[in-house]
Amino acid sequence: MSDLMIEVKGLRVTAGSADGDVVEIVKGVDFTVKKGEVLALIGESGSGKTTIALALLGYTRQGCAFAGGSVRVGTADVLALDDAGRRALRARTVAYVAQSAAAGFNPARTLMDQVVEPALLHRLMTREAARAKAVELFRALALPDPDHIGDRYPHQVSGGQLQRLMAAMALITDPAVVVFDEPTTALDVTTQIEVLVAFKRVIKELGTTAVYVSHDLAVVAQMADRIIVLNGGEVQECGDVDQVLDAPEHAYTRALLAASARKEGQLAPGGVSTEAADVPLLEIRGLSAGYGRIDRNGNPAVRVLDDVNLSIARGSALGVIGESGSGKTTLARVVAGLVERASGSVLFEGQPLSAGLRGRTSDQYRRIQLVFQNADTALNPSHTVEEILGRPLAFYKGLHGAAARRRIGELLDLVKLPASTAARRPGGLSGGQKQRVNFARALAAEPSLILCDEVTSALDTVVGAAILDLLRELRRELGVSYMFISHDISTVRAVCDEVIVLYAGKRVEAGQRGLLDQPPHHPYTGLLVDSVPALKRGWLDARRNVDVATLPPLSDDAVGTGLCSFRARCAARVEGRCNTTPPPLRTLPSGAQILCHRSADELKLLQPLRGVA
Structure with missing residues (x-):
């Protein structure tokens, strides 16, 4: 047909397994795509989606090979090309x-x-x-x-x-x-x-x-x-x-849609009762941090976090949301001891935590684990999964040999990976599989607090939902707590009990997770909530007129002055107040606390204006 641009018939792709067998990973796929x-x-x-897409370029990943079928793009028979x-x-x-x-x-x-x-x-x-x-x-x-x-x-x-x-x-x-x-x-x-x-x-x-x-x-x-x-x-x-x-x-399609609905937070987060816990597991007071040399006044050359306060109870999960550059990852790195704070304090079970790893006890080191966002750089490509998971087991638990292998099998099962994964290297795993190995490595230490930095961003809907189920299960059974950093608001809704919203290093809103569901919000939180794609046609077209500005750094006039750093993007700003006076801390009907000059009633009236000026 003249209007066809892509025609794939009977495409088959195979891959070599760890034991030398050949596994078929794309099994006779047929489809066509019209021009435009x-x-x-x-x-x-x-599932084979990237493998099939790469076949349109005549390319297979290392260890894979075309085993049959044809791929035609325009007039080119792709698989027949030299x-x-x-x-x-x-x-x-x-x-x-x-x-x-x-x-x-x-x-x-x-x-x-x-x-x-x-x-x-x-x-x-x-x-x-x-x-x-x-x-x-x-x-x-x-x-x-x-x-x-x-x-x-x-x-x-x-x-x-x-x-x-x-x-x-x-x-x-x-x-x-x-x-x-x-x-x-x-x-x-x-x-x-x-x-x-x-x-x-x-x-x-x-x-x-x-x-x-x-x-x-x-x-x-x-x-x-x-x-x-x-x-x-x-x-x-x-x-x-x-x-x-x-x-x-198809039943599988219905399962994908159901998993997407679960991710949207239709399942309530499961935790343990913290009523009897007088001392938070983690408490942060007046934290300021950044990068570069710290001057005599305690200011880093580049300030990323400014006067951040939060607490995490035993067995609970705190969500930290905000755009890229808002300071989320720096916050996790400060708690982990990878970035030294400029001022403020970090308490773990009521005891001060040293700003760096050198001053921490081995038990504190073990009980606070960080799962990095980018599994590609977090996992050593030359080591097998067994070696990657075996190292923390040996370091923290003294496990070797058969005992370590048994525990590795349990960890892989926890993160929904087959036992055969242990013999593979990261290069032979998908992005989602690598992230699950990354998570299993943190679990090997049996931590009390896991700092999850975008741990589901690389996972598909079904696997992501399974990981969220796992997080809830670990909270119920082990009482593990989370600081859950994400730009995915639906995931935060599904996992977390409380939420803080960071903008350019400042905590602009904090409260129970329900603050994401019902306005009024801080104007910046409203922008984030309104930017979550809806599972319906035409949603993006309706958003075309919203001019989303780039997140500016924490401005010099906001540092030390306490001025609202969101004011340049805020449609609800009050000239003569927002640019001259620090915003007060207000409590909304939801119980959430926000830094804003606008009252709850004013924010309700201004909902149609919410967004970017």
């Missing part, structure tokens, strides 16, 4: 936007040099023409200062901006097909809207055919025309977005 259509591939980690033919296909006919933009850019080269590189490698235009086209794409993708942003280096732009720059790199060759592989998974909610709106607009304007890989059903509902549901390397269901989301035919 957006097809979404959804499913759990290991190496030179596949190199010519990639970027020019089929382009790829990866999940981690940070890993896709060379930190030593300017952004412009890297964005124009595909056009120059394929000799499609001169360098001057490529630079001019890149600027046009920067403008179309709503990047700030499009004429000059290309002169920056990767570390000088935000994560959302870097993701859009990767899209510009993919689109500069005018490819017929673009593969988007989980491009917004690691982004906070406001940045995600910004990126999705830009992607959707450019795809429509250029008439690009796209394949969108995701485990986020709410995102898929905004981006795709059709959905293919995958499980175990096989197609379970294929249909229009409305049909798949509203009237799913």
